[in-house]
Amino acid sequence: MTDLRVVISCVSFETVKVVEPILYYRADKAYLIHSSTKRPYIDFFNEVVKQLKKKRIPCEEIDIYYGDFSLVMKSVREIIRKEKAKGNHVYVNIGAGPQVYSSAAMIASMMEGAVPFNAPTEEWTVKDATKVFYEDGRPVGNARKVKDPVRIPVFDVNPPDPQLVRGLSIWKQITEKWKIRPTREIMASFEENGLIDDIWEDDRRKKHSQSALMRYRRNYLEKWESEGWIQKDRRGKYSLTDQGEMILEIFS
Secondary structure: OOOOEEEEEEOOOEOHHHHHHHHHOOOOEEEEEEOOOOOOHHHHHHHHHHHHHHOOOOEEEEEOOOOOHHHHHHHHHHHHHHHHHOOOEEEEEOOOOOHHHHHHHHHHHHHHOOEEEEOOEEEEOOOOHHHOOEEOOEEOEOEEEEOOOEEOOOOOOOOOOHHHHHHHHHHHHHHHHOOOOOHHHHHHHHHHOOOOOOOEOOOOOOOEOHHHHHHHHHHHHHHHHHHOOEEEOOOOOEEEOHHHHHHHHHHO
């Protein structure tokens, strides 16, 4: 089936801020990201599932650590791409869950054309410290009631060039295997994977050509460095940066 409404949410210490927006959008399916089987976290997750089942809304559990930016962004992005490929409409709740989840989910939504939203709290449960998060023994969360979801403006955020990411992944694998002067092996692998062509100086395939080396540097090394994915030390040796690692974790 196509043209379905899909809502992605994170369940931590909320139930109302998760369930009511799903009902508001009349979701045909819900994805629930959560991180723990321990109490009290699992109580909130189980309550959300229970309420959705009563409404006969199918839900899929995504058990990942929602405090890991790269993992959240990769997971949310994959869900969005999968559902949009089916012709479905995807809404992403960024208002429930920790800030790391919200940031990653927002960026993933902007990149892949999903609709991010927040449901502002209208009434709070926390009026007495002895009743935090629970009412009559039932987990509710901070919010007892929320306003209608408010869509968040979407900006044009483009994902990185997949060819640059693919090349960086190969570069990392080769440099980790060949610690000293791995350029020949990198370029050979690039040729095998269709990232660069005509790299050999002669038919013996013993030495790469100077023009191929320049193309490799111009089209890959220099671009990776300008993006902050790799950095050069005083000896002129390149290494992967934390940002480069994150790019590979999310997009490769």
